[in-house]
Amino acid sequence: MKGNEALAEAAIRCGCKCFFGYPITPQTELSAYMAKRMEKAGGVFLQAESEIAAINMVLGAASTGVRAMTSSSSPGVSLKAEGISYMAGSDLPAVIINVQRGGPGLGSIQPAQSDYFQATKAMGHGDFHVLVYAPCSVQEMVDTVTLAFDKADEYRMPVMILADGLLGQMMEPVTFPEPKTELPDKSDWAACGHKNEREHHIINSLFLDAPLLEAKVKERFERYRLVEENETDAELYMCEDAELVVTAYGASARVAKSAVTKARAEGIKVGLFRPKTLWPFPVKEIKEATKDAKKILDVEMSMGQMIYDVKLATECRIPVEFFGRTGGVIPTPAEIYDEIKKLTGGAQ
Amino acid sequence: MAVVFDRPQALLDVPTHFCPGCGHGIVHRLVCEVLDEMGVLGETIGVVPVGCSVMSYNYFGCDVIEAPHGRAPAVATGVKRTNPDKVVFTYQGDGDLAAIGTAETVHSGTRGENIVIIFINNTTYGMTGGQMAPTTLPGQVTQTTPFGRNTDTAGFPIRMCELMSTLSGVALAQRVAIDSVPHIREAKKAIRKAFENQKAKRGLSIVEVLSTCPTNWGLSPEASMKFVQEKMIPYYPLGVYKDKAAEEEAAK
Numbered sequence: 001m002k003g004n005e006a007l008a009e010a011a012i013r014c015g016c017k018c019f020f021g022y023p024i025t026p027q028t029e030l031s032a033y034m035a036k037r038m039e040k041a042g043g044v045f046l047q048a049e050s051e052i053a054a055i056n057m058v059l060g061a062a063s064t065g066v067r068a069m070t071s072s073s074s075p076g077v078s079l080k081a082e083g084i085s086y087m088a089g090s091d092l093p094a095v096i097i098n099v100q101r102g103g104p105g106l107g108s109i110q111p112a113q114s115d116y117f118q119a120t121k122a123m124g125h126g127d128f129h130v131l132v133y134a135p136c137s138v139q140e141m142v143d144t145v146t147l148a149f150d151k152a153d154e155y156r157m158p159v160m161i162l163a164d165g166l167l168g169q170m171m172e173p174v175t176f177p178e179p180k181t182e183l184p185d186k187s188d189w190a191a192c193g194h195k196n197e198r199e200h201h202i203i204n205s206l207f208l209d210a211p212l213l214e215a216k217v218k219e220r221f222e223r224y225r226l227v228e229e230n231e232t233d234a235e236l237y238m239c240e241d242a243e244l245v246v247t248a249y250g251a252s253a254r255v256a257k258s259a260v261t262k263a264r265a266e267g268i269k270v271g272l273f274r275p276k277t278l279w280p281f282p283v284k285e286i287k288e289a290t291k292d293a294k295k296i297l298d299v300e301m302s303m304g305q306m307i308y309d310v311k312l313a314t315e316c317r318i319p320v321e322f323f324g325r326t327g328g329v330i331p332t333p334a335e336i337y338d339e340i341k342k343l344t345g346g347a348q
Numbered sequence: 349m350a351v352v353f354d355r356p357q358a359l360l361d362v363p364t365h366f367c368p369g370c371g372h373g374i375v376h377r378l379v380c381e382v383l384d385e386m387g388v389l390g391e392t393i394g395v396v397p398v399g400c401s402v403m404s405y406n407y408f409g410c411d412v413i414e415a416p417h418g419r420a421p422a423v424a425t426g427v428k429r430t431n432p433d434k435v436v437f438t439y440q441g442d443g444d445l446a447a448i449g450t451a452e453t454v455h456s457g458t459r460g461e462n463i464v465i466i467f468i469n470n471t472t473y474g475m476t477g478g479q480m481a482p483t484t485l486p487g488q489v490t491q492t493t494p495f496g497r498n499t500d501t502a503g504f505p506i507r508m509c510e511l512m513s514t515l516s517g518v519a520l521a522q523r524v525a526i527d528s529v530p531h532i533r534e535a536k537k538a539i540r541k542a543f544e545n546q547k548a549k550r551g552l553s554i555v556e557v558l559s560t561c562p563t564n565w566g567l568s569p570e571a572s573m574k575f576v577q578e579k580m581i582p583y584y585p586l587g588v589y590k591d592k593a594a595e596e597e598a599a600k
Contacts, residue, residue, distance in 0.1 A: 018430050044429045048422065049455035056419035056452070060426025063413045064393065064434075068426070086416045191411035191427075193434050196390035200360075202405045204414040 003138045004029035004168040006176075007071070007097060007161070010145035012037055015180045016095070017066040018044035020057035024076045025109040026165035027099035031071070051076040055083030055096070062092040063203040065190030067149055067183065071097035073165070074115050075106060084158050085124025089205030091189075091220070093152035095145065096130070097161045099168040102328035110328025111165030111251055116305035119162050120279040127217050129224050131159040131231065132278040134249040138172035140276075146177060151231060153184045155223050162278060164301065166251040166330060227280055234282035235274040238264055239289040242271030244344050247286070247310050248299040249275050252331060256299045259336035268344050278306070283313040295343055296320040299336055301329070356380035358389045358409045365403055369569025371470060371559030372401055374526045376408070378536045379439070379466060382543055383410065392435040393427050395420045397444035400474040404439055418449020421456035424463045435546060437464040443473045446482040446506050453508070453554075460517025460551035464542040467508060467554055470561040471580065478564030482506045485583055490564070505583065509556045513589035519550035521589040525558035527576040531586070541593070550592050558584055 001009070008030045011019070019038055021031040031047065038045035044061075048054035054070045061068040072080060077098045087094055100115050102108035119132045131151055135141040144161055152159040191201045207213035235253075238260060239245055248256040253274040260272045273289040275282050290296060295318055298307040304322045311320050323339045325331045355361060358380035366372045383389045392410035396402055398417035405412035415423040420438035428436040445453050445467050456463065472490055473479040479492040483505050487496040497505075513521040520542055524535035535557055542553035558580045560572035567575060588594070 018426070020426065046425070046429060049451055052419065053422040053425075053452055053455065056416060056422035057426035057429070059415070059419075060395070060413065060423035060428075061430040062426075063423070064427055064431050066430045068430070082416055083419070090414070191393050191413050192431060193391040193393060194411055200409055201411045202414070203412070204405055206402060206414055 001138060001174050002029055002169065002171050003141055003163065004099065005033040006138045006142050006174050007145055007163070008033035008037065009176060010142040011069050011095065011149070012041045012043065013176055013179045014146045014149050015067045015183045016043065016069045016149065018046070018061045018068050020046050020048050020054040020068070020070050022048050022051045022054050022072065022076060024073045026101055026111070026168050027071050027073045027097065029168070030097065030099070051079035052082065055080040058094050059083055059087050059092060062087065062094045063090070063190065064192040065186035069095045069097070071099065073099045073101045074103050074112070077115065077118070081124040084130065085126050085128065086205050087158045088124070088128035088130065089126060090203050091156040092158065092203065093156050094158050095148045095152055095161065096158060097163060100162065100164040102326065108328035109165065111301060111330055112326060112328055113164055113250060113252060113301035114303070114305065114326060115162065116278065116300070116302060119160055120281070120309070123160070128220065129157070129279055131155070131157060131227060133159070133161050134276060134278050135161065135163065135167065136250050136253050136274065138167070138170065138174045141167060142174055142176060153186070155227055157223070162250065164251050231277060232280050232282035232285060233276040234285035234289070235276060236285065236289045237272040237274065239271030239273060241269055241292060243269040243292065243294050244297060244340060245271050245273050245290045245293045246297045246299055246336070246340065247273045247306070249278060249306065252299050252301050255331055255333055256336050258333035259340060262333065262337055263340045268340060270340050270344065281309045281313055286310065286313045290314055290318065294318060297339055297343055298322050299331065300324045301331065302326050356384045358383040360407055360409050362406060364407055366400065367563045369560060369562035369572055370400070371526050371557070372468065374532060375466065375468060375535070375557050375559065376404065378532070378539050379437070380408065381536065382540045385540070386543055388435045388543070391433070392437070393431070395424045395427065395436070395438040397438070397440040399441040399444050401439055401441060401468065402475070418444050418447070419452055420444065420449065421452040421461065421463070421465065425456055425459070425461050428461060428463050432462070435543065437466060437543070439466045440468065441474070442467070442469045442471065442481045442483040446508050454511070454515070457512050457515040457518045457552045457554070462546055462549050463552055464546055465552065465554040466539065467556040468559045469556055469584065470559040472561050472564045474561050474564055478561070485579055507584060509554065509589045512554050517551050518554065518590055519545045519592040520553035520555070522591070523556040523558065523584060523586050523589070525576055525581060525586055527558070527573040545593060548593070558586070
């Protein structure tokens with residue numbers, strides 16, 4: 001199944017009741033699949049007049065307590081930034097998928113990873129985070145959708161799945177979970193009509209009283225601290241005795257894995273560290289992966305964005321080299337293999 | 349003793365932040381009277397805008413969502429589509445609805461979203477201190493048109509009811525005012541009709557209310573009502589621009 005379609009099917013199966021989207025390449029198949037399937041599944045599909053409207057429809061639906069989702073690609077995600085900030089400020093759960101393409105501006109429609117900063121550092125104005133997952137196969141995307149909805153509800157925050165054009169467009173065999181029948185109860189805060197049985201609920205991000213807003217933000221950051229403690233995840237591949245650790249996520253990690261496997265077969269002590277959560281960044285996991293390493297090679301489909309988190313997490317104890325392709329160019333296993341050889345001086 | 353005038357149940361018993369002579373209080377009351385009379389308070393979800401009426405979430409007794417600037421019709425779309433049995437309305441000012449949120453307003457109308465929009469037109473951005481709004485009259489002095497709105501450079505005021513009435517998905521487009529008792533009674537009838545349209549699933553109803561902003565107009569409350577009568581109504585004629593229910597009735 002195609003990555004984009006698998007994301008859509010997985011969302012429907014885990015109780016996503018509505019999808020609001022706007023056409024943009026390379027995520028269009030996701031919307032098209034939703035258009036075909038959602039109504040039959042008893043949910044709502046609506047093509048909005050803009051990315052801005054789509055995210056605000058998500059905001060409205062999420063306010064009433066239903067599981068809501070939107071998806072887009074890089075330029076469209078920029079337009080959603082406003083709504084995501086409001087949702088974070090209103091403690092609303094939702095899942096947002098970014099099937100990244102080359103940028104800046106209209107950029108290209110080819111796969112890229114140049115929205116890492118946006119997703120992990122600045123997904124809108126104000127003090128907030130979104131939980132960011134970075135799957136690297138169609139199956140993992142399916143599994144991540146379920147996780148994303150559950151964590152969004154658990155922590156009452158927007159969750160982003162940061163995919164890219166390669167993951168969205170590729171086809172792989174996949175198994176889906178059974179449809180979810182029991183969903184979390186949100187009646188203690190949702191704005192779904194009070195039936196004259198309780199006080200009215202207000203979904204709001206405005207707090208004109210500065211100390212009150214500070215308290216609200218601090219309360220939210222207390223939740224973020226729990227996310228940092230409990231939700232980091234990473235794959236450590238052949239890192240046990242690695243002297244060089246390659247760091248990469250998503251599509252570039254797939255390519256890097258081939259290169260690492262090939263180098264290992266030749267006796268080079270190299271491993272791969274692949275974060276599955278980008279915010280929070282898996283700090284303890286990368287420390288474990290690089291405990292014996294002399295060097296890190298960070299590989300991205302960008303000019304180097306995750307590299308700052310790699311350096312911070314490893315406290316710059318060892319040098320971090322960089323190899324990246326950008327603009328929609330996908331690095332080849334041979335290119336990364338060459339970089340590994342260069343940094344290790346060949347077999348040891 | 350019989351009580352002949354009381355606060356509607358839907359209007360919470362709290363002091364509002366609105367200025368003396370501001371029209372919001374009157375319109376809030378009308379909306380809440382309709383919610384009471386129709387017995388729908390418990391099933392209603394309001395969506396409030398950015399602007400002076402942002403804090404209406406503290407006044408409306410129903411569940412309320414505060415939308416980003418101009419996005420209330422999109423937020424309401426998300427609410428109504430996933431909760432079709434609920435009553436959903438937006439309450440928006442002119443900058444919110446007719447400038448930054450024009451796309452959301454027009455497209456919720458053309459899709460025929462089954463929601464009510466209460467549109468407060470007071471020709472200015474009240475909360476930010478009285479800048480030019482999309483509905484500011486030609487020649488009107490505001491903070492950003494200090495020499496009066498020059499239509500050569502600042503363009504013309506937009507007539508939203510006329511625009512919305514051209515859309516097939518719109519069930520009701522009506523302009524009312526709150527400058528006099530007869531007009532207030534007419535305004536309430538229009539609001540009631542709008543909510544009844546939603547119950548009958550007729551599509552989107554927009555009620556534009558010509559309202560006042562004494563503070564930013566620099567006028568007394570009384571002179572503000574005169575401004576509505578003498579300046580606003582001639583540019584924004586009151587009346588029904590579209591009424592699907594009436595058209596259907598006439599066709600019978």
